[in-house]
Amino acid sequence: xxxxxxxxxxxxxxxxxxxxxxxxxxxxxxxxxxxxxxxxxxxxxxxxxxxxxxxxxxxxxxxxxxxxxxxxxxxxxxxxxxxxxxxxxxxxxxxxxxxxxxxxxxxxxxxxxxxxxxxxxxxxxxxxxx
Numbered sequence: 001x002x003x004x005x006x007x008x009x010x011x012x013x014x015x016x017x018x019x020x021x022x023x024x025x026x027x028x029x030x031x032x033x034x035x036x037x038x039x040x041x042x043x044x045x046x047x048x049x050x051x052x053x054x055x056x057x058x059x060x061x062x063x064x065x066x067x068x069x070x071x072x073x074x075x076x077x078x079x080x081x082x083x084x085x086x087x088x089x090x091x092x093x094x095x096x097x098x099x100x101x102x103x104x105x106x107x108x109x110x111x112x113x114x115x116x117x118x119x120x121x122x123x124x125x126x127x128x129x130x
Contacts, residue, residue: 046127068100071093071097102114106120
């Protein structure tokens, strides 16, 4: 009896390990990494984010061709959904509206209605995972 249960448990462990390996492989595919050195690969993926954000926030409308119509659709939907008199559609997505109108600026410029800061310090991309 005990020998039979041990064999059944070994099979269950092997099956579970196989399922976990399959899930891990799928997660790696979903995140576009190989999975050899996950920490390093994720850090390398993070380094692409500033460039993507610069492209999205640039004044060149070719990088964000669908953002303005999508925002207008969202505002119209919210107007319809919140038909009460208290609804103010100007409160929705002010940052996206600002980016469409002004492009990539600093938070200081956003909060002070366009005043340009004396200097801008860029944050370093020094990510350490423990």
